[in-house]
Amino acid sequence: MQNHQDLRAKLFQLEQLVLDIYAELERQNPQFAPISWYVYHLGLDDEQASELMQYFLFKQDKSLEELTAWLEEWVATNRYPYPRDFIEKMARRYHEEVTRAVDRVDASLSLEDLEQLKVSGAFDGLDEFEE
Structure with missing residues (x-):
């Protein structure tokens, strides 16, 4: 059970890191917006x-x-x-x-x-x- 919670915490941290990277790239270049970002952001299958x-x-x-x-x-x-x-x-x-x-x-x-x-x-x- 603890391993599952640890994994979820690490995945959450990783997701936050990815979002921070996208935010920084967009801040540096307002035109930055790969299609994959929209797919990820909307949670599309x-x-x-x-x-x-x-x-x-x-x-x-x-x-x-x-x-x-x-x-x-x-x-x-x-x-x-x-x-x-x-x-x-x-x-x-x-x-x-x-x-x-x-x-x-x-x-x-x-x-x-x-x-x-x-x-x-x-x-x-x-x-x-x-x-």
């Missing part, structure tokens, strides 16, 4: 994280305002309402990440880009967002 990435990937032609509105509703439904500025930063970050992956110099994805998207779960359940 793999399926939910994949759903978000897929939506932003397949709806990249939508305006940032439309993507933000969708994300705000999705987070409120699947988690709970978050402050608007958090949602706006998150939407902007997802949009930038997808745009960066898709808009390369030759406008085509390299094998490395495709592999990164595959690893992120972006292609899981492709049929859901086809129009």
